[in-house]
Amino acid sequence: MSSAKSIQEIEASLVDDFSLFETWEEKYEYLIDLGKKLQPLEEQYKTEQFKIKGCQSSVWIHSFHQDGKIFYKGDSDAVIVKGLVSLMITVLSGQASQVIVDAPLDFINEIGLSSHLAQTRSNGLRAMIRQMKLDAVTLQGIGSRE
Amino acid sequence: MSSDNRIDIENIRSQFPILQRKVKGKTLVYFDNAATSQKPQSVIDAINNYYTTYNANIHRGLHTLADEATAAFEATRAAVKEFIGAKESEEIIYTKGTTESINLVASSWGRTFLNAGDEIIISTLEHHANIVPWQMIAEEKGAKLRVIPINNDGIIDMDAFKSMLNEKTAFVSIVHASNALGVINPVEEIIQLAHDFGALVLVDGAQSAVHLDIDVQRLDCDFFAFSTHKTYGPTGIGILYGKRALLESMPPYQGGGEMIKEVSFEKTTYNELPFKFEAGTPNIADAIALKSALDFIHQYGKSTIRHHEEMLLRYATSQLKQIEGLKIIGDVENKVSVVSFVIDGVHPQDLAILLDNQGIAVRTGHHCAQPLMSRLGIVGTTRVSFAIYNTIEEIDILIIALKKAITMLK
Ligand SMILES: Cc1ncc(COP(=O)(O)O)c(C=O)c1O
16 A cells, blocks of 8 residues: 555546446456455445445444554445445554544545445435545544543 | 337337436436336326416315315315225325335324224235334234235245234234335235234225226225325325224324314314315325326326236346346236346345436335345345336346446446
8 A cells, every 4th residue: 555645546546447347347347346346345344334324235444553554444235335345444454543524535526436435415325435534533632542 | 019008108218208318328227117117297297286376275275276276185085085996085085105104004003992902914015114113003002913925926924914913913914015026925814814804904005006907996995195206297296095983983194284173272173184184285296296106197097008008017027037147036927017036146236326327217225124134034126117218228227237347246
């Protein structure tokens, strides 16, 4: 994880990546691929405690704190959603708490995924972002959401 | 497709303007009819015409517009009476949907007649709308909610039901056709058996009203509830049928205008049926337009519609079964035109997203029947449901789109 890059830089490069694809099929295939390649979340975190409410599918996010930065790992039982988890982790993991809290995360609406799910106004994604930001605030003081 | 009950599908489709719409650049394939059906032009025109030419509040005004609106509003009630074979128009109560119809009975009848220790029976197949109102009233009155089990195909266990009936059984509330699976329940037999024990029966007809011939007198159900947005009619209108004597014995559900005879601060006397249960200004425009929806159904006849839908159901079922790893849930003979399925290693939500990108509307998830999903041990299904305007060609489009989605996901 190259934490040297700013959130804006990472977002811009993701928007760039997606702009290479012309069809919706290619965009979704890429997202599905990201989902499949997401670093697995340890089974111990796939519990109610780490589950995010507000999605048709299950999403689990485990957040932790290291060297003054916030890190995330996650999973979902739906692979497209898992791709979105992967995108959020790519952007947010390894950043400072305040930077995460302030991130507008507009890139999601700009990468051209047409489905409602991939809009920051969708319940599932909003719940995911809210939890990640909340964890960033909580962890700043404590160390890890257990 | 050749058949005796052949319909002019192009003519029918041309009556539904929304079917011309493009979604994601493709012509819409609408397979979410169990959630709500699309509306023919005649229904849309009826709403427009009402607001354009005779909008008025009903039953109270002594002017031409009020007379016309009242007549149209009551003409629909008479048409609904015919539609479900009720004896009298007074037995037809307008509500805002199946949910409100069930809540009305649970609340008004339940609060008055349920006693502590009484038992209410529902089934594992129920929509949340036929679970939660009964849980609420059961808790309030100290009654007990009992649930008829099903087998893995979604067929109700009638032996279990028989053994659950006893002198404490006060009410049975049962879905006619399952929205999640399409399976049709043997409501006639259920009603008879329940009546043998003196229990009343409500039939949740949300999914059956548009597909099956409904004759509430022959069924002998005590209450019948349905939503007209699933019968080619407007949203915001539903029907509660109740036998007159029962409705007479029940107190009003809500207080306000329309439902009163005389009001003083000392005492209010209530209006007669059906107005006793229709407090406030009702949904006049949609009630009026409902008549056009029922006329639309009559024009073709339910048996013709059913014949067409069954053809679609059989074709879709056989085509879907050829997809590797696909399993139909509730693959039984006796069902309405709903196919619910799961695919090995494919999450329904992923599937819905990839189908939507191909212009196809299906429903995924638990279908407001979470207890049913947990009984079946699944998180949800993908549900495809048909209406009169759907075609074999659309099913072919679905099958190709499904295969494409599965390839992308696997
Ligand atoms: C079987 C069943 N019951 C009840 C309902 C609730 O209907 P409404 O939301 O129109 O009140 C539905 C609608 O999906 C249904 O399918």
